Amino acid sequence: MLRALDIRDMLIIDRLELAFQPGLNVLTGETGAGKSILLDSLGFVLGWRGRAELVRQGAEQGEVMAVFDLPKGHPARAVLEEAGLPGGDELILRRVNTADGRKTGWVNDRRVSGEVLRRLSDTLVELHGQHDDRGLLDPKGHRDILDAYGALDAARAEVRHRWTLRAKARKTLTEARAALDAVRAEEDFLRHSVAELQKLDPQTGEDAELDARRRSMQAAEKVRDDIAQASAALGYEGAEGAMARALRWLEGAADRADGRLDAPVAALARAMAELDEASHGVADCLESMAFDPRDLEDTEERLFALRGLARKHAVLPDDLAEHTAALAARLEALDAGEAKLADCECAVTEADAGYDAAAAALTKARQEAAARLDAAVAAELAPLKMERAVFTTRIEDAAPGPEGVDAVQFTVATNPGAPAGALNKIASGGELSRFLLALKVCLSQEQGRGVTMIFDEIDRGVGGATADAVGRRLSALAAEGQVLVVTHSPQVAALGAHHWRVEKQVAGEVTTSTVVALDPPAREGEIARMLSGDTVTDEARAAARALLAG
Numbered sequence: 001m002l003r004a005l006d007i008r009d010m011l012i013i014d015r016l017e018l019a020f021q022p023g024l025n026v027l028t029g030e031t032g033a034g035k036s037i038l039l040d041s042l043g044f045v046l047g048w049r050g051r052a053e054l055v056r057q058g059a060e061q062g063e064v065m066a067v068f069d070l071p072k073g074h075p076a077r078a079v080l081e082e083a084g085l086p087g088g089d090e091l092i093l094r095r096v097n098t099a100d101g102r103k104t105g106w107v108n109d110r111r112v113s114g115e116v117l118r119r120l121s122d123t124l125v126e127l128h129g130q131h132d133d134r135g136l137l138d139p140k141g142h143r144d145i146l147d148a149y150g151a152l153d154a155a156r157a158e159v160r161h162r163w164t165l166r167a168k169a170r171k172t173l174t175e176a177r178a179a180l181d182a183v184r185a186e187e188d189f190l191r192h193s194v195a196e197l198q199k200l201d202p203q204t205g206e207d208a209e210l211d212a213r214r215r216s217m218q219a220a221e222k223v224r225d226d227i228a229q230a231s232a233a234l235g236y237e238g239a240e241g242a243m244a245r246a247l248r249w250l251e252g253a254a255d256r257a258d259g260r261l262d263a264p265v266a267a268l269a270r271a272m273a274e275l276d277e278a279s280h281g282v283a284d285c286l287e288s289m290a291f292d293p294r295d296l297e298d299t300e301e302r303l304f305a306l307r308g309l310a311r312k313h314a315v316l317p318d319d320l321a322e323h324t325a326a327l328a329a330r331l332e333a334l335d336a337g338e339a340k341l342a343d344c345e346c347a348v349t350e351a352d353a354g355y356d357a358a359a360a361a362l363t364k365a366r367q368e369a370a371a372r373l374d375a376a377v378a379a380e381l382a383p384l385k386m387e388r389a390v391f392t393t394r395i396e397d398a399a400p401g402p403e404g405v406d407a408v409q410f411t412v413a414t415n416p417g418a419p420a421g422a423l424n425k426i427a428s429g430g431e432l433s434r435f436l437l438a439l440k441v442c443l444s445q446e447q448g449r450g451v452t453m454i455f456d457e458i459d460r461g462v463g464g465a466t467a468d469a470v471g472r473r474l475s476a477l478a479a480e481g482q483v484l485v486v487t488h489s490p491q492v493a494a495l496g497a498h499h500w501r502v503e504k505q506v507a508g509e510v511t512t513s514t515v516v517a518l519d520p521p522a523r524e525g526e527i528a529r530m531l532s533g534d535t536v537t538d539e540a541r542a543a544a545r546a547l548l549a550g
Contacts, residue, residue: 010055024485143403168351190327217299240275390412433460459492
């Protein structure tokens with residue numbers, strides 16, 4: 001509920017403080033007194049796009065503050081939470097417009113963008129009138145309005161869920177087709193490469209092992225000849241034979257040398273033992289370095305094959321095993337792709353069927369809700385002297401989407417046999433106002449309260465009993481909430497629970513607008529003025545008292 005509106009230096013308003021109440025609040029005044037400025041100012045603090053120049057002439061800036069009461073569970077609380085703004089039972093909106101056009105807004109003393117203000121305004125205020133392109137006159141919102149009237153939240157949620165499943169299944173199918181097509185394009189390459197790689201069967205770490213073996217064999221080949229020559233020099237044909245012969249000769253002569261050869265013989269014997277050990281060591285080395293030249297050829301051939309395939313596939317030799325597995329997996333995906341594609345197509349068919357069923361159920365529920373709404377609006381139109389008019393909720397086919405397959409539009413035919421059309425294109429000013437009022441009464445009965453409803457001269461073009469019917473419906477709308485109505489109709493004004501008069505004053509060269517709260521005697525005089533014009537007669541006062549008495 002809008003509790004207070006504080007306006008400073010906006011257009012022709014110098015300073016204005018208004019304290020609104022629950023129920024029906026009426027604002028009256030002569031044409032040009034400034035009633036529309038109040039709505040412009042309220043729209044400004046709510047972030048609505050309106051006039052570009054709002055600051056009062058001569059002022060540095062204009063400012064509007066609006067205070068709302070927020071009961072528990074009010075949808076504005078969710079907007080505050082999402083925006084990271086402080087909440088509570090009171091919501092204070094403030095917005096400043098400088099003379100150079102800069103606009104700055106605050107919510108509960110936190111600076112915010114105009115977008116946040118507009119999101120909050122959607123939960124706080126509804127404006128209804130002949131130029132209301134944000135509400136009931138906007139066909140884009142008619143489907144949501146019908147669904148809210150019919151309490152179709154659960155059916156809509158099921159359609160959204162089915163739409164999500166459908167989109168997911170179709171995406172999976174598209175991806176499966178793309179993957180299969182990509183694999184098919186390289187099928188020949190994959191089959192050849194996998195066969196080639198699997199035949200070679202590369203192992204991780206094999207490149208380093210083969211390279212080490214190759215280097216070892218190449219090194220052995222270079223030094224083995226020298227070792228063999230050394231072995232021959234140490235053997236019987238070389239040093240070993242010569243030393244053995246020398247030892248025999250010395251041993252034969254030792255008996256005749258009176259002991260002088262004993263030491264040389266012993267030293268030679270020791271040398272023979274060392275020589276024998278050296279000879280066996282060299283022989284062992286030769287044996288260990290022995291290899292079949294074909295082993296070197298085989299090692300080099302495999303090493304070159306590994307490195308050749310690594311270059312071919314642009315990977316490291318040690319990554320060939322993993323690359324082989326990856327190519328084999330892609331080949332398996334190709335072989336299994338047809339089966340997977342068939343499964344995906346079945347999933348899409350199933351998801352389509354689920355969505356179609358949910359959408360059809362929602363369409364049926366909308367058609368039933370539309371019939372109830374049309375009947376309810378027709379019942380409201382009769383007291384508003386529009387019993388010959390026809391209101392129809394038109395439901396037509398639309399492209400499938402998360403909200404179903406229906407396009408919804410409210411249409412009217414003002415006379416029997418006349419073609420139906422959009423509300424704002426078929427109905428005249430007065431008719432349009434009554435259509436909107438009848439529709440809002442029906443919707444409010446189903447949707448409950450929660451927002452402040454503003455009706456801007458919705459009674460224009462009607463009078464007498466019809467104006468009285470308009471006023472009584474506005475009063476009914478305000479019974480459990482808050483309605484603000486700008487009116488020129490005395491019948492509507494008389495039904496208000498709270499009454500303000502907008503006045504324009506001229507002092508010197510300065511024109512200002514102010515708003516005065518009317519007590520019962522002042523209300524009588526204002527309604528009498530609305531009945532008779534500038535000259536208030538006794539008859540007008542009597543008629544005003546009769547209207548106020550109900």
